[in-house]
Amino acid sequence: MTRLVTGLLVAALWAPAAHGQAQAEAQGPSASTAGDADAVPMIVIEGLGEQDDAAPAEPAAPSVLLRNSTAKSRSTAPWLFPLRPLSGKSGANDMARLQGQASEGAFRLVLPPAALSGRLTLAHRSSVNVLPQGSEIEVLLNGRKLGSFRPDSFGTLATVSLPLAGSQARAGENIVTLRASQRHRIFCGPDASFALWTDLDLSQSGVQMEPLAVRPDAAGFVAALAAQAGGGQAVEIRGQKVDPETLRAIAGALGQATGGAPLPLTVASPWAVAERPAQARISLLPSNRSAVSVQQGGDGALVLVIEHPPGQAADPALITEALSGVPDPLTLAQPVMLQPGQETAFADLGFTTVVSSEYYFRRDLGFRLPEDWLLLASQKATVELDYGFAQDLPEGGLVLVKVNGTTVRMLPLDRNGGKIQPRLPVSFSARLLRPGLNALSFESIIPGDPADEPCPTRDTDMLTILDSSSLLVPPSPKMQQPDMARTLSGLGGGDVQGLGQVGDGVLPFVAALTPVETQGAGALTVVGFADASLLPLTQRGIAARDLETVLLPPVAPAALAQPKPEPVEEPVNTGPARLMPANPVEPRSASWTLPGWVDRAWAAVRAPVERGIDRLLHPGDGLLQPWLAEQQGVAVLMSLEPGEPERLWLLLGPDADAADVAADLDAGRRSAGGPHGQVSVLRRDGSWASWTAADARPVLLEPLAIGNIRPVLGNLVSWQPRALTAAMLGLAWITALLALYFVVSTRGNRKK
Numbered sequence: 001m002t003r004l005v006t007g008l009l010v011a012a013l014w015a016p017a018a019h020g021q022a023q024a025e026a027q028g029p030s031a032s033t034a035g036d037a038d039a040v041p042m043i044v045i046e047g048l049g050e051q052d053d054a055a056p057a058e059p060a061a062p063s064v065l066l067r068n069s070t071a072k073s074r075s076t077a078p079w080l081f082p083l084r085p086l087s088g089k090s091g092a093n094d095m096a097r098l099q100g101q102a103s104e105g106a107f108r109l110v111l112p113p114a115a116l117s118g119r120l121t122l123a124h125r126s127s128v129n130v131l132p133q134g135s136e137i138e139v140l141l142n143g144r145k146l147g148s149f150r151p152d153s154f155g156t157l158a159t160v161s162l163p164l165a166g167s168q169a170r171a172g173e174n175i176v177t178l179r180a181s182q183r184h185r186i187f188c189g190p191d192a193s194f195a196l197w198t199d200l201d202l203s204q205s206g207v208q209m210e211p212l213a214v215r216p217d218a219a220g221f222v223a224a225l226a227a228q229a230g231g232g233q234a235v236e237i238r239g240q241k242v243d244p245e246t247l248r249a250i251a252g253a254l255g256q257a258t259g260g261a262p263l264p265l266t267v268a269s270p271w272a273v274a275e276r277p278a279q280a281r282i283s284l285l286p287s288n289r290s291a292v293s294v295q296q297g298g299d300g301a302l303v304l305v306i307e308h309p310p311g312q313a314a315d316p317a318l319i320t321e322a323l324s325g326v327p328d329p330l331t332l333a334q335p336v337m338l339q340p341g342q343e344t345a346f347a348d349l350g351f352t353t354v355v356s357s358e359y360y361f362r363r364d365l366g367f368r369l370p371e372d373w374l375l376l377a378s379q380k381a382t383v384e385l386d387y388g389f390a391q392d393l394p395e396g397g398l399v400l401v402k403v404n405g406t407t408v409r410m411l412p413l414d415r416n417g418g419k420i421q422p423r424l425p426v427s428f429s430a431r432l433l434r435p436g437l438n439a440l441s442f443e444s445i446i447p448g449d450p451a452d453e454p455c456p457t458r459d460t461d462m463l464t465i466l467d468s469s470s471l472l473v474p475p476s477p478k479m480q481q482p483d484m485a486r487t488l489s490g491l492g493g494g495d496v497q498g499l500g501q502v503g504d505g506v507l508p509f510v511a512a513l514t515p516v517e518t519q520g521a522g523a524l525t526v527v528g529f530a531d532a533s534l535l536p537l538t539q540r541g542i543a544a545r546d547l548e549t550v551l552l553p554p555v556a557p558a559a560l561a562q563p564k565p566e567p568v569e570e571p572v573n574t575g576p577a578r579l580m581p582a583n584p585v586e587p588r589s590a591s592w593t594l595p596g597w598v599d600r601a602w603a604a605v606r607a608p609v610e611r612g613i614d615r616l617l618h619p620g621d622g623l624l625q626p627w628l629a630e631q632q633g634v635a636v637l638m639s640l641e642p643g644e645p646e647r648l649w650l651l652l653g654p655d656a657d658a659a660d661v662a663a664d665l666d667a668g669r670r671s672a673g674g675p676h677g678q679v680s681v682l683r684r685d686g687s688w689a690s691w692t693a694a695d696a697r698p699v700l701l702e703p704l705a706i707g708n709i710r711p712v713l714g715n716l717v718s719w720q721p722r723a724l725t726a727a728m729l730g731l732a733w734i735t736a737l738l739a740l741y742f743v744v745s746t747r748g749n750r751k752k
């Protein structure tokens with residue numbers, strides 16, 4: 001009986017399905033693919049379209065990316081359009097920190113048009129030292145206030161959501177600025193300021209929206225591209241046997257559309273299966289026409305489809321035209337060019353009056369000098385400083401004036417306060433300045449009084465630096481010294497090439513580098529760690545192993561720990577016992593020893609004397625090999641051939657991410673602390689350490705005349721101190737010989 005009932009149920013369920021299948025087969029394949037968006041899609045391999053035996057009368061765009069774009073095949077997870085750092089590397093799970101009593105951070109946010117009515121979510125966490133009742137973080141979007149919140153989460157991440165409707169949000173790139181004002185719970189002073197911080201988790205901060213709401217157009221594709229790159233996921237370029245010129249054209253066009261943002265581009269097979277759902281990718285399809293369009297893939301990703309005839313490279317102009325509907329990325333203002341020989345007010349350099357109530361404060365003033373400006377001798381530059389500070393500040397308060405990181409003056413803040421001080425001239429050596437980007441910094445350090453109690457509420461500000469202050473840099477003859485910074489500022493994506501097995505690791509550099517200034521011809525060759533032996537290192541006197549030691553990841557301390565040796569039993573002495581002192585006394589040396597004060601005096605002067613001798617024997621920054629032995633980093637940028645200073649080489653470490661290195665390289669050439677000289681190491685914290693060679697000889701770019709002979713000779717002698725020493729010794733010998741000749745020749749005349 002049971003078997004009979006089961007059979008009847010199966011027959012009842014099978015009959016309608018069989019009838020529907022037979023009806024579909026009778027109607028043909030066209031009926032099976034028609035219907036609404038909930039119909040089961042046919043299986044389509046991306047990159048392969050239907051090809052009829054007869055060529056079509058008019059070329060048509062492939063439809064393989066549209067037929068499988070059903071709701072059931074798409075990823076249902078919402079897309080996050082994340083915040084990304086305005087400069088420097090960007091990847092998944094990056095944390096941005098706002099540290100100190102007052103700090104500021106700026107971020108990029110690329111949005112599609114549909115996200116302009118969404119909400120900006122910020123995931124944050126603060127130090128337990130932050131007092132929420134006295135702290136606030138203000139959020140600005142494109143320069144206008146969007147909202148604010150209190151930093152009141154100390155353990156797990158908390159989120160705050162701000163509506164974008166009615167704000168300054170726009171499709172394309174936006175700038176989100178966070179200004180933090182934080183107060184310590186218990187302590188006061190510079191140390192307490194460093195203990196105040198709020199972290200922003202960029203992997204969870206941004207604007208979320210459903211994938212179906214993002215339209216397959218240029219603005220949507222660029223936003224999805226930036227979102228995927230900001231999440232640390234590689235952006236695939238799918239195609240068969242893609243020629244390098246096409247890859248470079250794609251990378252350059254994408255970099256132009258995203259404002260030079262770091263893009264982790266990689267080449268993949270058309271049949272590759274992504275480990276994570278993609279938001280954007282690029283597909284190259286052989287076709288009998290050249291066309292570029294944005295379509296939607298079966299997984300919901302926005303796909304930039306590039307059609308091109310087989311055997312021909314894709315047309316970069318079509319790619320640029322297809323993405324031309326996106327608003328231009330916001331450009332950051334470059335530092336102002338300072339005219340040497342003219343006193344220039346801070347206000348004309350973009351500096352605004354500083355009013356600070358912080359116990360630790362720093363403000364940088366960036367400016368540029370002409371590329372043909374060079375002074376290496378004892379000439380002086382002068383800052384005419386207008387500043388003031390409050391009365392009765394704690395003892396020990398001071399302001400440091402720095403030039404490119406070197407302190408040139410310390411000004412006390414604990415005496416004669418309560419007013420604007422008389423204008424103070426601050427002179428410093430002009431050789432601290434460099435052609436191109438420079439930074440003049442003001443750093444104040446004011447102790448807490450008392451330091452073990454919360455900072456008191458003040459009615460007045462503690463420090464002000466007026467924009468009426470000025471800077472005077474002496475003029476120089478038109479001279480240049482070989483420097484990679486000048487070459488870097490003129491590099492574009494078309495100047496980048498790869499060597500060896502670096503492969504598609506070149507593409508992030510092609511996308512990220514756009515010329516900052518027009519400096520003439522230059523070239524950058526990117527080399528992978530395995531191909532270090534291909535570098536022309538002989539002229540620098542180093543070997544590949546010297547660079548490999550710099551780039552190898554540091555070994556964890558636990559790996560260096562040696563196992564403790566097994567205790568060895570001492571043989572038992574059964575002889576008569578002897579009394580031994582608890583602390584054995586070493587025998588006195590018969591040699592005579594210097595008094596202790598002599599050793600201390602020598603220790604105080606030894607380092608400067610050794611540095612002076614080394615600078616005399618090895619101008620520049622000394623020998624390269626010992627300098628490299630002290631460095632650790634993820635990439636090394638080099639100018640290896642003195643005869644071709646415009647040709648640069650970049651060696652990537654084994655654990656280097658090409659997109660992060662490209663972002664740090666682009667940020668470094670826009671900063672006074674970026675790479676310069678002949679060799680520069682990218683440290684793991686994103687900073688650069690640079691080395692200048694002794695053969696970087698200054699070159700005069702104008703005729704030698706009476707008016708410029710003194711600074712020209714000063715530059716040459718300062719560049720090569722040995723030449724000065726030899727010239728002085730030679731002059732002394734010539735003078736002595738002339739005097740001796742005069743004495744000998746006139747001796748007989750006097751006897752007569």
